[in-house]
Amino acid sequence: xxxxxxxxxxxxxxxxxxxxxxxxxxxxxxxxxxxxxxxxxxxxxxxxxxxxxxxxxxxxxxxxxxxxxxxxxxxxxxxxxxxxxxxxxxxxxxxxxxxxxxxxxxxxxxxxxxxxxxxxxxxxxxxxxxxxxxxxxxxxxxxxxxxxxxxxxxxxxxxxxxxxxxxxxxxxxxxxxxxxxxxxxxxxxxxxxxxxxxxxxxxxxxxxxxxxxxxxxxxxxxxxxxxxxxxxxxxxxxxxxxxxxxxxxxxxxxxxxxxxxxxxxxxxxxxx
Amino acid sequence: xxxxxxxxxxxxxxxxxxxxxxxxxxxxxxxxxxxxxxxxxxxxxxxxxxxxxxxxxxxxxxxxxxxxxxxxxxxxxxxxxxxxxxxxxxxxxxxxxxxxxxxxxxxxxxxxxxxxxxxxxxxxxxxxxxxxxxxxxxxxxxxxxxxxxxxxxxxxxxxxxxxxxxxxxxxxxxxxxxxxxxxxxxxxxxxxxxxxxxxxxxxxxxxxxxxxxxxxxxxxxxxxxxxxxxxxxxxxxxxxxxxxxxxxxxxxxxxxxxxxxxxxxxxxxxxxxxxxxxxxxxxxxxxxxxxxxxxxxxxxxxxxxxxxxxxx
Numbered sequence: 001x002x003x004x005x006x007x008x009x010x011x012x013x014x015x016x017x018x019x020x021x022x023x024x025x026x027x028x029x030x031x032x033x034x035x036x037x038x039x040x041x042x043x044x045x046x047x048x049x050x051x052x053x054x055x056x057x058x059x060x061x062x063x064x065x066x067x068x069x070x071x072x073x074x075x076x077x078x079x080x081x082x083x084x085x086x087x088x089x090x091x092x093x094x095x096x097x098x099x100x101x102x103x104x105x106x107x108x109x110x111x112x113x114x115x116x117x118x119x120x121x122x123x124x125x126x127x128x129x130x131x132x133x134x135x136x137x138x139x140x141x142x143x144x145x146x147x148x149x150x151x152x153x154x155x156x157x158x159x160x161x162x163x164x165x166x167x168x169x170x171x172x173x174x175x176x177x178x179x180x181x182x183x184x185x186x187x188x189x190x191x192x193x194x195x196x197x198x199x200x201x202x203x204x205x206x207x208x209x210x211x212x213x214x215x216x217x218x219x220x221x222x223x224x225x226x227x228x229x230x231x232x233x234x235x236x237x238x239x240x241x242x243x244x245x246x247x248x249x250x251x252x253x254x255x256x257x258x259x260x261x262x263x264x265x266x267x268x269x270x271x272x
Numbered sequence: 273x274x275x276x277x278x279x280x281x282x283x284x285x286x287x288x289x290x291x292x293x294x295x296x297x298x299x300x301x302x303x304x305x306x307x308x309x310x311x312x313x314x315x316x317x318x319x320x321x322x323x324x325x326x327x328x329x330x331x332x333x334x335x336x337x338x339x340x341x342x343x344x345x346x347x348x349x350x351x352x353x354x355x356x357x358x359x360x361x362x363x364x365x366x367x368x369x370x371x372x373x374x375x376x377x378x379x380x381x382x383x384x385x386x387x388x389x390x391x392x393x394x395x396x397x398x399x400x401x402x403x404x405x406x407x408x409x410x411x412x413x414x415x416x417x418x419x420x421x422x423x424x425x426x427x428x429x430x431x432x433x434x435x436x437x438x439x440x441x442x443x444x445x446x447x448x449x450x451x452x453x454x455x456x457x458x459x460x461x462x463x464x465x466x467x468x469x470x471x472x473x474x475x476x477x478x479x480x481x482x483x484x485x486x487x488x489x490x491x492x493x494x495x496x497x498x499x500x501x502x503x504x505x506x507x508x509x510x511x512x513x514x515x516x517x518x519x520x521x522x523x524x525x526x527x528x529x530x531x532x533x534x535x536x537x538x539x540x541x542x543x544x545x546x547x548x549x550x551x552x553x554x555x556x557x558x559x560x561x562x563x564x565x566x567x568x569x570x571x572x573x574x575x576x577x578x579x580x581x582x583x584x
Contacts, residue, residue, distance in 0.1 A: 020396060099302040112561045117558040118319040121320070148312075176299070179300075255398075
């Protein structure tokens, strides 16, 4: 479109690259040297002796177990969202009933309920249900709070299926469940992958619910592990940053191989 | 000619009426929406009702909540920390919007270009998105450590280096870390929206002799208006509920200098075991967020939207 390269924009972009890249570089470099090397040389110097001991130490301190917990929470949240949201969106798009419209408005308003606002009653409910310090107690609210965005995204996608296709299926006398499985689901694959990625990210990066609803080491998730590491051994910066790198590694791998789906999921509402 | 047009029109109306009048099309019943709605009501709406109830009780988290009337609310009105926390939330939110909006528009428009170097750099820009808020806060806490972090090595820039030790610089750090974390996300939104602007507009402007700068101000920015609304609202809601960053970077300190409302609520409930008082603060947060969201739904027309291509 433009013939002339935009030098000013180029300069600005390099400044931003520096602001984004430097912290990431410092983080990686720190994790690859011993604690004494790091405090002696400072964060900005290049590591002299490479070591992976920070990473192995993190696993030794229980991060492997935290990973399993986070993975379990993530899988369960995605499963719940995938089971509940597509039928909901289908009803919102195709049903003309007042109740369905009301349900949609509940989810729209739910978009604005901050998780912070409900942690006290959530603590009450989960404790009463005997699910305190149990991963199920983390899974249920996390799934509920990723539903509004997922419903909005998927409803938007399903609305773009043309009415002709529904009419064609109606000619064959197809009941709603056949329309759902043979028409609606196959045609909203893009939306489905978006809500999978979005809810998975919510679960993987979730911090607040695990913070107030779990306590023991056995039900600790990665984000909480990071926080505890920081409050307890904050002085071991290479070990701490290695844990940060580990926590983002799975998402980074997804980013490398499924960039489009991940970006769509990250955008959630914004991307629609 | 005159006879064919009505015939076509009639054929169209008949085919439509079979679709609507319903013998052929069977619509899903409300039952399809029940499981999701029930689940959501149980784990999101009900707690919201409960938070209102708990705000009229005294509860230490272990024994049963006791009804105490409006005591928590009375205390809240006279609570300086609460009033200060609301003010701080507003300051941090406004600063966040002011810093992130121009940055993300410029970066987003820049990244929307199809040049190869832009694609490569954008891929790097988006890396902070892959980190959780917890990880970002832990990372910056380590980087800004006065003894082992960057300030210790760059004293010419950071002075004594204890950035989190004073209110102004601590707020600055919170805003900066927020921008570092969320600008890529908003950049992404603007990138997508910019790419959706019809090229015809730019071609017409180029014919009229408008340069890059004028095209940006007269075509790109007006076309991004709706995206700006969406993005700013996300920033406001996100800013008001900032929590992880404060918990990990400052713990609300020094003193209560960065105790924003969301953090104050957590502290009252889960650190001082005053769950009733915490609930009252939570309810204030909900009210603020709901008012904003109602404005959003009205302004953006989300509830009336019929297609994904609308409102972009």
